[in-house]
Amino acid sequence: MTAERSAAWKIAADLPDPELPVVTIADLGILRDVTEDDQGRVHVQITPTYSGCPAMETISTDLVDALTSAGYQHVDVEFVLAPAWTTDWMTEEAKGKLAAYGVAPPGPVGGPIALELSVRCPQCGSLDTRESSRFGSTACKSLWVCRACREPFDHFKAH
Incomplete structure (x- = not known):
């Protein structure tokens, strides 16, 4: 894991859940993966707590805002539906x-x-x-x- 990836992961992991702001998306197990290429493009994978969760669009926007504010040039967020999220995460x-x-x-x-x-x-x-x-x-x-x-x-x- 590169220092840049670690920084991008930390920024994403520290994002609070919009419905439960006392926990982060990493705490909830929503954050699946954060990867970065050598040109500063960041790809974030998140899984909704259930299909149709209205908070996912807000989380996606918040991720893009947080990472671009930190200097990342291109950020895309992918919703990963399988395997389905579980509270065990x-x-x-x-x-x-x-x-x-x-x-x-x-x-x-x-x-x-x-x-x-x-x-x-x-x-x-x-x-x-x-x-x-x-x-x-x-x-x-x-x-x-x-x-x-x-x-x-x-x-x-x-x-």
């Missing part, structure tokens, strides 16, 4: 940041299908919660309510 740091922000992080994916009876409230820690709506502030999250502290919160769906 999120870093443990991202899950901690989400919880601190008030969004219940997803559990692990794979293996036996987990029956999710409750989600721990990111406000008070109670498991006395209920799903209010299958869709929260975005389609990749569901809306839950804590019976203990009565606060609503988003839960990032595991997939």
Whole structure:
């Protein structure tokens, strides 16, 4: 990896998610690859959290803006749909940041299908919660309510 590629990767990796600004696109596992040729052209690959995610156009624009502002002459962003993104690509740091922000992080994916009876409230820690709506502030999250502290919160769906 060249010093230039490392710099381009760091710029891309540090880009905050527009819907969840406490985590970066690298934290979420959306950033797949950043390559650069000897003429300063940068190619970035990103994967949406789900097909049709409205944030992808904003992320693409933000990547181009950040990299061209850093002096890269030509930046293109490619949406990579396979393999499909999974919440297993999120870093443990991202899950901690989400919880601190008030969004219940997803559990692990794979293996036996987990029956999710409750989600721990990111406000008070109670498991006395209920799903209010299958869709929260975005389609990749569901809306839950804590019976203990009565606060609503988003839960990032595991997939």
